Amino acid sequence: MTSRSALRPAPLAAALALILSPTLAAAAAPDADAPASGAAPTTQLATIEVTGKVDYRYVQKTTLTATRTDTDLLDVPQAVTVITQDLIRDLGIQGMADAVRYVPGISVTQGEGNRDGLVFRGNSSTADLFVDGLRDDTQYYRDTYNIERIEAFKGPNAMIFGRGSPGGLLNRVTKVPGADPAREIGLQIGSWNKRRLTADLNQPLNDRAAFRVSGVYEDSDGFRDGFELRRKGLNPTLSLRPTDATVVTLGYEVFRDERTADRGIPSLSAAQAFDGTRYPVSTDRETFFGDPQGSPASVDVNAFTALIEHDFGGAFLRNRFRYADYDKFYQNVFPGNVNAAGTTVALSAYNNDTRRENAFNQTDLTFDLATGPIEHRFLIGAEIGRQETSNERRSGRFAPGQSVCLPGSSASTCLVALSDPNVRLSVDYANNSAGGSGDARNAGVTRFAALYAQDQITLSPEWEAVLGVRWDRFDVDFTDQRNGVSPANRDLSSSDDLFSPRVGLVYQPADQLSFYASYGVTYLPRSGEQLASLTPGTQALDPEEFKNYEIGAKWDITPRLSATAAAFRLGRSNVAVVDPIDPTQMILFAGDSQRTEGLELSLSGEITPTWQVVASYTYQDAVITRDIRTGPTSVTPEGTELAQSPKHMAGLWNRFELSERWGLGLGAIYRSRSFASTSDQVTLRSYSRFDGAVYYAVNENVDLQLNVENLFDKTYFPSAHSDSNITPGAPRSYYLSARFAF
Known part of the structure; x- marks a missing residue:
């Protein structure tokens, strides 16, 4: 497919080339093995050959994931934000919550303290996370030790990624072997006994093979009393040609x-x-509510991946396979309601054990065709997958006679003094409900198969269209293994045929500027425990449906500075809610019930050779659009704001190069008022937080970095899980890092 720049004069690019030609002459000298000028372009197998790439620091110019073809971001009719490796390093990003700090349209949730939780354009999710384009939906905290960059895609993405991700998703791109030797060791120490070691070693074996291994080990505490964190990971990778x-x-x-x-x-x-407004209780930020020693969480991940790429000359085949085994357990003693006098808080407890095996295979074939003056880049693909999950949840029962449990406590609730809520408790998690089989005990198998096709059409030098459709067959078999469950409700199943279209139109009046409009649909089928709680006779409820309308603009102000703008409207329908007659069941509210409308702006890149910047702003209006009964006497009214979806979010990060060795970073984030849940009863106040960093290059092989978070020691609440589970922000924190290259 002929590139747009070949079809249109590029005066700005030409001017820049003339200005920069003395500097670029040596770096851009033609390779003796390169094709002659005017030769037909060839597909690049870039898995091993990673040399020669331009380093744009905070700017990513192309994407393979958004369309499954190597496409300029200017030509993608969708809001996309890329957190580059340079930004990951400068900000000290080590998890997904840190990664989205300056990303428009995405906020974070607490995730019950045991998993990543994100809110994409008003839609909360703990499952819309991918790695190298494949689903990684088990609920746990992910690390960045083996990650090259993180891609944030906004709006429905079903055409590319399949079910779910109604408001967006995060895709982690892993590090792969390169052609040049590289070895790096990272050390970090800091506040709250932070101790972290990372390693990234790349070694070409010969001109046909390269090996890379990344690793992490961390042993840290936290600002919350009794909090501990231990993690370790190892990811060897081998590339062969x-x-x-x-x-x-x-x-x-x-x-x-x-x-x-x-x-x-x-x-x-x-x-x-x-x-009429409730706020988080007034307490020290360090105060832990519950029993930290009795609240362990752990996950073990074992994942094998295989990627095969083959260039047929006129077509390109890519096959990805991922098998992952997850073993997750968490247990928590946690706070609930505070009494009317504000003197006691109720503690509850439960644990949860989940095993999951994922096996996914994804095959893509891309090729170019021309029909007269119109050029096509076709993608034809198939994906199959299987997920096998077992889960058991058990409520805790407090041993009687414990001195910390105040009068009024029960076997399921321990009342403790609000002034002293960090307690050590004796809790029994034996199977004590539903005939001795726990609150939930089930097993399920999910199978899906998908076919999809996409056409990226170059209609003229200025116009391009992206048309695609995906068909998914989604089957779920679910077994409720609790004692006492009737045979009719023990084995349940659901099947859905999902058709997800994608339509986009791009207008590019100049090489550096594009405008786009897009429409997409995604579905979220019923699955897992939701099947067991549906009102009898409605197991085959239609899946939830999400429709996204978006218009936007993308502008490469310079080759190293990019700006984007997007206005969107995202609607949600067919929502399942609690049955007002029987709270153990769920019913369907057909039709539209939720809407998010908004505007996203972003700027990233180089203002001057010594000033890098990342800036973002989001305005969103995320509301329920109809009255929804959630109990015999309770109604969630039309106009209710969605949880943890502030109307205004803004971020600005700057890195200044003071000299060849010294650098300075300064950033700020702002979140307007939001609500802890859709009750809209508990308010999380607006806040601004400032961060800073100092960078010092000792020599070519040693870099030092000091990150200071919450410079002015602001008290704030960045996330929540419910009205009674709200996370305080950390006090001022210092982290000193050293990187050694050899």
Whole structure:
């Protein structure tokens, strides 16, 4: 497919080339093996050959994931933000919550203190996370030790990624072997006994093979009393080029995360509301509510990946396979309601054990065709997958006679003093409900198969269209293994045929500027425990449906500075809610019930050679669009704001190069007022937080970095899980890092 720049004069690019030609002459000298000017472009197998890439620091110019073809971001009719490796390093990003700090349209949730939780354009999710384009939906905290960059895609993405991800998703792109030797060791120490070691070693074996291994080990505490974190990971990867046209990349990751499950602090009771509004209780940020020693969380991940790429000359084949085994357990003693007098808080407890095996295979074939003056880049693909999951949840029962449990406590609730809520408790998690089989005990198998096709059409030098459709067959078999469950409700199943279209139109009046409009649909089928709680006779409820309308603009102000703008409207329908007659069941509210409208702006890149910047702003109006009964006497009214979806979010990060050795970073984030849940009763106040960093290059092989978070020691609440589980932000924190290259 002929590139747009070949079809249109590029005066700005030409001017820049003339200005910069003395500098670029040596770096851009033609390779003796390169094709002559005017030769037909060839597909690049870039898995091993990573040399020669331009370093744009905070700017990513192309994407393979958004369309499954190597496409300029200017030509993608969708809002996309890329967190580059330089930004990951400068900000000290080590998890997904840190990664989205300056990303428009995405906020974070608490995730019950045991998993990544994100809100994409008003839609909360713990499952819309991918790695190298394949689903990684088990609920745990992910690390960045083996990650090259993180891609944030906004709006429905079903055409490319399949079910779910209604408001967006995060895709982690892993590090792969390169052609040049590289070895790096990273050390970090800091506040709250932070101790972290990372390693990234790349070694070409010969001109046909390269090996890379990344690793992490961390042993840290946290600002919350009793919090501990231990994690370790190892990810070796091997790339082979058996022929000039074929690359095979094999990888295996072993990862373990152990931590204290921290559910945060409760809110004031309704009796203590101020002007009808409730806020988090007033307490030290360090105060842990519950039993930190009795709240362990752990996950073990073993994942094998295989990528095969082959260039047929006129077509390109890519096959990805991922098998992952997850073993996750968490247990928590956590806060609930505060009494009317504001003197006691109710503690509850439960644990949860989940095993999951994922096996996914994804095959893509891309090729170019021309029909007269119109050029096509076709993608034809198929994906199959199987997920086998077992889960058991058990409520905790508090041993009687414990001195910390105040009068009024029960076997399921321990009342403790609000002034002293960090307690050590004796809790029995034996199967004590539903005839001795726990609150939930089930097993399920999910199978899906998908076919999809996409056409990227170059209609003229200025116009391009992206048309695609995906068909998914989604089957779920679910077994409720609790004792006492009737045979009719023990084995349940659901099947869905999902058709997900994608339509986009791009207008590019100049090489550096594009405007786009897009429409997409995605579905979220019923699955897992939701099947067991549906009102009898409605097991085959239609899946939830999400429709996204978006218009936007993308502008490469310079080759190293990019700006984007997007206006969107995202609607949600067919939502399942609690049956007002029987709270153990769910019913369907057909039709539209939720809407998010908004505007996203971003700027990233180089203002001057010594000033790098990342800036973002989001305005969103995320509301429920109809009255929804959630109980015999309760109604969630039309106009209710969606949880943790502030109307305004802004971020600005700057890195200044003071000299060849010294650099300075300064950033700020702002979040307007939001609500902890869709009750809209508990308010999380607006806040601004400032961060800083100092960078010092000792020599070519040693870099030092000091990151200071929350420079002015602001008290704030960045996330929540419910009205009684709210996370305080960390006090001022210092982290000193050293990187050694050899």
